[in-house]
Amino acid sequence: VIRVAAVGDLHVGRDSHCPLGTEPERLLDDADLLLLAGDLTRVGTADEAEVLAAALACIRGFPVVGVLGNHDHASDAGSEVVSTMRAGGVVMLEGDTTVVSVDGVRVGVAGTKGFGGGFPGACATDFGEAEMRLFVQHSHALADTLAVGLGSLDADVRIALTHYAPIEKTLKGERPEIYPLLGSYFLAEAVDGAGAHLAIHGHAHHGCERGVTPLGTPVRNVAQPVLGRPYGLYYLEPEE
Amino acid sequence: MSDALDPYIAVHLRERLVTDARIGEQDLQTEIVAGAVVITGEVGTEERRTAVSEVAAEALGDRPHRNLVTVVRSDGAVQREEMS
Numbered sequence: 030v031i032r033v034a035a036v037g038d039l040h041v042g043r044d045s046h047c048p049l050g051t052e053p054e055r056l057l058d059d060a061d062l063l064l065l066a067g068d069l070t071r072v073g074t075a076d077e078a079e080v081l082a083a084a085l086a087c088i089r090g091f092p093v094v095g096v097l098g099n100h101d102h103a104s105d106a107g108s109e110v111v112s113t114m115r116a117g118g119v120v121m122l123e124g125d126t127t128v129v130s131v132d133g134v135r136v137g138v139a140g141t142k143g144f145g146g147g148f149p150g151a152c153a154t155d156f157g158e159a160e161m162r163l164f165v166q167h168s169h170a171l172a173d174t175l176a177v178g179l180g181s182l183d184a185d186v187r188i189a190l191t192h193y194a195p196i197e198k199t200l201k202g203e204r205p206e207i208y209p210l211l212g213s214y215f216l217a218e219a220v221d222g223a224g225a226h227l228a229i230h231g232h233a234h235h236g237c238e239r240g241v242t243p244l245g246t247p248v249r250n251v252a253q254p255v256l257g258r259p260y261g262l263y264y265l266e267p268e269e
Numbered sequence: 270m271s272d273a274l275d276p277y278i279a280v281h282l283r284e285r286l287v288t289d290a291r292i293g294e295q296d297l298q299t300e301i302v303a304g305a306v307v308i309t310g311e312v313g314t315e316e317r318r319t320a321v322s323e324v325a326a327e328a329l330g331d332r333p334h335r336n337l338v339t340v341v342r343s344d345g346a347v348q349r350e351e352m353s
Contacts, residue, residue, distance in 0.1 A: 032349070040294065040341075044316040050343060059347060071313065072293040103293065227352065234296050234311065247352055254296070254311055258345035266353040 031131055031186055031267060034059060036260040037066025037231020038252040040100060041081040045071075048084050050259030056088055059262055061131040063091065065119070066231035066251050067098025067142055067192025075109040082117025092129045093119045096140040098192035098232060124174030128184050134267050137184025139223075141175045143193035143216050143230070144168035147209030172215030179223030185267045189220045189228040189246075198240030199250035200233045217242045226265055278332070279306050285328050291320035297338065305333040311341045 034056055039048045049056070056063055070077035085093060101110045111121045120127045122140025129136045146153045146168040155165040179187055194200055194212030203211060211233050220228045221244035228246055234254040238261065241247055251261045279299040286297050286308070294317060297310035306329060312318050318338050325334045 040313040042293070042313065042317075044314045046314070055347070059349075072290070100293070100295075253343050254341045256345070257342050258347055259343055260347065262347055262349040264349055264351045264353075 031134060031136055031265040032060040033062060033064060033136075033188065033227065033229075033263045033265060034260040035064040035066060035229045035249065035251040035263065036253055036256065037098065037192065037229075038068040038234060038254065039065070039081065040068055040071045041084070042071035042077050043080060045080055048081060053084060053259075054087055056260070057091060060260075061092070062129050062136060063088075063093045063260065064138065064188070064190050064229050064251075065093065065095035066190060066229050067096050068100040068231060069095060069098065069114065070101050070110055073101040073103040073106055073110055075106060075113045078110045078113035078117075082113055082119070085117055085119065089118050094127055094129070094138050094140065094190065095119050095121050096190055096192055097121070097123070097142050099142070122190065124171065124178065126178040126182055128182065134186065135184040136186045136188065137182035138188045138190050139175055139178030139182060139225075140190035141171045141178075143171050143175070143191035143195070144213060145193060145210045146213035146215060148197045148212070148214045151208065152214065153209060168213045168215055172213065172219045175216060176219035176222050179219060179225050186227075186265055187223060187225045189216070189223075189225045191216055191228070191230045192232050194230045194233055194236070194248075194250065195220055195228055196240050196242055196248050199230070199238065199248055200236045202235040202237055203233050211236075220246050220248075227263060276301070278329070282306055282308070282325060282328050282334075286321060286324055289320065289324045292317050292324065297321070305335055307335045307337060309337045311339050313341055315340055
């Protein structure tokens with residue numbers, strides 16, 4: 030069994046206390062790896078990332094994999110957030126992949142922030158004003174990196190890690206009017222195209238935890254306001 | 270102009286709350302209820318919740334407001350889920 034801990038939307042700032050709960054060392058007993066589903070910081074500065082990296086120092090060496098969220102871009106310093114987290118031992122994915130070995134089982138993670146655009150029946154299209162086309166093209170481009178990443182993974186278990194949501198189901202609780210700002214079906218297509226075993230996302234604070242892609246991949250919204258606990262913990266059975 | 274006739278006061282306050290350097294949180298809503306601006310939503314820390322009141326007072330002056338914002342809880346028990 031592979032034990033995956035996951036949480037997103039920590040929104041860590043200089044004023045944050047115990048972003049991973051009061052006993053982060055418990056991760057070492059609970060899980061085999063930790064996934065961070067974006068919005069690591071409040072407004073995307075290196076000093077905020079340093080607070081989170083410091084909170085993770087007590088589990089240094091434990092596999093932690095993350096992606097950025099929209100908040101991490103709020104100061105146009107996403108690259109500084111990434112480098113600070115990497116210096117703290119976190120594998121930060123930006124359209125690329127990593128493989129964690131757990132007792133000989135290869136757990137592959139493909140990660141991207143992802144972006145919005147909406148879902149079938151109510152989605153933006155690559156048409157019209159340049160700004161709208163850029164919006165959709167950006168979403169497409171990030172989903173494409175997820176598809177390529179998942180498809181390239183040589184792993185026993187494949188996990189998609191994003192900030193934005195791949196499906197509508199885990200947005201239930203949010204106002205439907207803002208669904209196009211919360212995710213895109215492009216991400217679900219990437220997950221289903223590769224037959225991933227699990228998709229993890231955040232971003233939707235008022236959504237719900239559990240959903241599934243059209244072709245059956247479980248999706249979990251791990252935004253901390255949704256979980257109400259330090260992290261979600263998902264047990265995956267590798268295929269024989 | 271009374272608050273009831275000034276629907277933009279609430280949306281302008283929300284914009285200011287989200288973008289203020291002391292707060293920087295998007296999960297905030299504002300609406301006018303019985304002549305007062307009511308602010309709801311969740312923020313990550315008690316400090317940010319306090320800052321919501323400060324920014325609202327700065328923005329609204331003498332106009333009444335109520336800060337009903339709460340701090341995100343993450344102290345629930347860890348639960349494991351078997352996926353297969």
